[in-house]
Amino acid sequence: MSEGLIGIDEVQKALNRSRASVYRYTNTDPRNLYPPFNPRKLNPExxxxxxxxxxxxxxxxxxxxxxxxxIKEVTVEVLNxxxxxxxxxxxxxxxxxxxxRSRLDHLDHLDHLDHLDGRTAVDLSARRDQLDHGARPAA
Structure with missing residues (x-):
């Protein structure tokens, strides 16, 4: 079932009409799987x-x-x-x-601090090793 869509039973309850009425209102055509939108009918997905x-x-x-x-007010309830x-x-x-993203932002922040201190930039792979040491799950 597609997310957020409702079936005949829910439509029947929302409109307070019989199942047969809902089928009569529905825009369907046995020869055409995708009938064009009809503003006077209930158009299914x-x-x-x-x-x-x-x-x-x-x-x-x-x-x-x-x-x-x-109908003035209709409540259509969609359950997750x-x-x-x-x-x-x-x-x-x-x-x-x-x-x-968090790790990359952290590395970028550390690199920025190194430039502010006037120190030479540390090898990026060494920093990755420090961050990843024991924190990475096995694939």
Whole structure:
């Protein structure tokens, strides 16, 4: 399921309509997987196969309720999905990049201090060795 999208059941609850009504409102065409936007219909998100479930963006459901059904207030609740392996991997990559950035900033700061003191710049690889000594996990 795509992030932030809702299915027929949630649309049915949000619009307070029967499942059959929601299907009648929906802009679908058995011959065309991607029908053009229809402002008088409830437009689902793109699908890769006719057998994929219909999914809707909450803003589209709210637009349809307001503009077509003339419902004054519609509450569409989107629940956060549990984190996926991909999200966890991306989080780990982000954390590693932050660590690298922090170390580079630290090295840049030390290099700047060396120039202020008038000392000669220390070999960058020696500094990396000092920082990495025992702090780097095995790959």
């Amino acid at each position: 793109y699908r890769t196969d006719q057998k994929d479930p219909l999914m809707f963006h909450p803003n589209e459901v709210a637009r349809f309720a307001r503009d077509v059904l003339r 999905s549990p984190s996926t392996a991909t999200q966890e991997l991306l989080g780990a990559i982000l954390e590693e990049l932050r660590t690298i």
